[in-house]
Amino acid sequence: MTTYDKFPTVTVQGYDDSAWQNWESIARTLHARIQQQTRTILVIDCYPGVRLAELEDNLLPRLRPTLAINVEQARQDECAVHDMLARNLTDDRVFGVLSCHQLGEFFDPARLDALQTQVNQCSEGLIVIYGPGAALVHPGDVLVYADLPRWEIQQRMRSGETGNWGAENQHEDMLRRYKRAFFVEWRVFDRHKTPLLRRADFILDTTQAHQPAMVTGEALRAGLTQTATQPFRVVPFFDPGVWGGQWMKQQFDLDPSAPNYAWCFDCVPEENSLLLRFGAVRIEIPSQDLVLLEPRALLGEKVHARFGAEFPIRFDFLDTIGGQNLSFQVHPVTEYIQQQFGMHYTQDESYYILEAEPDAVVYLGTRTGTDPQAMMDDLRRAGRGEKTFDDARFVNQIPAKKHDHFLIPAGTVHCSGAGTMVLEISATPYIFTFKLWDWGRLGLDGLPRPVHLEHGEKVIDWQRDTQWVHQHLVNQFEPIAQGNHWREERTGLHEREFIETRRHWFSEPVVHHTGGGVNVLNLVEGESAIVDSPTGAFAPFTVHYAETFIIPASVGEYRISPAACASGQSLATIKAWVRS
Template structure:
């Protein structure tokens, strides 16, 4: 049997995976979409003036939305709720100053709701005006539902939703934060404002609407930076809810996104069939539901893009499992992503905050424990991990501060272990451990989700792609370094921890980590034809790390077989229960390997 080697270009890595809408659902576009929404508002009005509410996630292009509404509904009055009632930018800056801080990267999580961004008196006045208007009205903007609920009138509700990754792309192109006067501000500061303040309030707000929305609109496709070749689609609320509920009961993938970086490599460009004109790709975020998208596809192939977070927020028990949901709430706790340094450079030398520190300093519930699984590696690949024996911590911090000031480069290998790395090695990195991946590595990073909390200690003297030095946080880093994790401890606890769990025929199950201080459990399965799994009541996240193509199937036929390709990350919701992974009919591989992550201590029957 011929072998499909992962060293050859794969080409079949699916960059636009979809989730099916119900068979009878159709994606509406253009005037047809807005007319359907208007008809719903008219039918619901019961003799009153009809009211249509378009509540748009912050970052949506309101001027273009208003233009589309005006063209489609010329007899309706368009009311911009944001212009009418939002607090001025300077008031919002002062209100959230403690959350935004002076730091370029880190803030403190806000617990505000959307009404904190509005003048309550102006909201109330606007509700009275709308309630008394005898013309058909469209309320438009983030928080439009606040006004509509104050009127007491029946209305049709459209959620114009957006994925965070699309918002970031627009901010890089000069878009400001929500009603902020910061179009030229550093993109890291824009992201900080979204992450710590705006998106938190926006997600709380849309959770109140999911059960009531009549239509969901793809706002990713509206705007100057919108994806080309796709009209802004709208889908009925019932179809949206059904598709999401079905997705939480079968294997699926979120839409990966790729980004260049100063240390980025060439592996993904070749193996995953990416744009060869780009200088490099550093990251692939292949399973970060907080920022990724889901593509809902109808029977005609039309697409509506929604945030994959909507699935987490609406179906947390089915997706995560009851015990995982009880532990984390409606938050997806596992992240898979790629770090490509093939023909690139070292990652920054870094450390992640300890749990108590991240809670007390930033308001996060848990921290970014992680690991590096080597999907591929060059002959000279290495991982920096843990301190060398007997180092002088004061001397190391003095050398780091001298490097930060530009006096001299930091000699990382004087203080930090450098372990040789080869394909399929797995290095464990509990929070507090100094670490970095070296050049010529293709890392599958398996980690907990709070992913911006990286304290860089040394960045090899580089600047970012924007020409600005990348942020280094020595004060934060020093407070979180676990100095006792020396060479002996690191070798005994974090390197080469794979242990055989079971062996049956051509199937081998190994436990590769993570460390006992981390809540993620990782199992690796090798097989030639088929291996059986069970979610055991908690969400599973997997990657096909060896082999060309496989199928995820239900032994009871509960879902249709789902095809996955080499290097693809896929999610098996807790509600699936038993499932199997088998070679596909088209596969040419002799053996397959998967890594599977789950939340330790949440499987059925575990204490």
């Protein structure tokens, strides 16, 4: 039976009576707050993707407002929005340019003024303004923010339930809809919601259809403050892929009827959920909300100064055991991602091998003597279907075994071969993959998977040949320190990458320190371990094999020990942090 926890939850102390479930309880709580005044303006601002029809059918009738206004009637029409975003959306199927827009630009000023006039002319009773951007009409006497994680938004997009905000494009290519959300919507709405979360009276969890939950803003903010002072995990999510394998399905007790699982985002706070328990009520929010509201305590002063309210380290899984090769790919170098896409840092990464079949390989760097023009010509011919790419001629195939670590600075051609379970440790920008060759496959949607030779050939570092790769990128293990029953090894990353990684082997407690920056770890060997505070600053925290966990910068000193069930075993963690 798996010990991997798919629904890790933070129990918030001191706010057991501050959260409610179901529409009836939520309406009753809001009524109690509203009845204190003869004229009350209730603003329910929303993240895009919130089901407004569910609010209209279940909450508004229970509130019985004198006036109800859906702010979306003041939104710019679809053509005007599209014209405004054309530079950001581009013609590319996958890549756009990061938006710097403010939410107010998506609304017609005259229509907003008309809604504000309506509100001012209503002199008594309850006035409800709701929808994405509702706080642009009025700050609210009572403010509710309705939120949901990006992963749930993607599920609604995939099902065809919803398109992008302000666009009737439910049937458009999913990659284009995701691109618009990633480069525009989520950036705009994170800017808009951050100050609202800081002052909201209530947060409404709309993740599960017809299963709403609400918590006071005070309790939520206290819960985030608590989370930023203790170890925690975000909620992992799993996704199939054309190359996906079977290891995670068995190891993590996933749906056996699924064809495969390719990815697990085990620590990508921009996408993952965070579960907070207030008494009997569990609230699911985007884990990005923690980054937005508690960046200094979570990230540390130096990391926050460098990256802003953005979590810069990503841990995820790539499963090809019983599957196929990943796409052969390369990531953009820093100047290219800045100039072409508006990102301020790039997708450096590494592959830590959790498990591997006997003949597993990692494709990494070009073979010594490779002629760049010959390889690009071969890739173009393969892309046209004239031949298969001659990978054995051009690319190093390096045997991969359990606990190997391959470093992949941007500009290095690479992919994991079939038969590996990869813990990918990388910088957070996670969609900037230039596929060079996809082994002639179609995607799960039946369409050819996008290949980006025109981008890729501009960023490949051709000096990363066989000798250089083995000298700089393969198993760069360096002993750092050791004691009784423990040892620490540096495993990378490459000097061009901002992430430092260390592996600790231990059968007795090991003391760590955040060093003033956020630490991200995974238990890569052993059944389970206990993370505690030598000073009792937080409750002991249990982690299991393959679970990724976050230690906020504010924690300082912490200790990792084998759990009782793992006594006598040799355990190992891999730890990542941002280099000073």
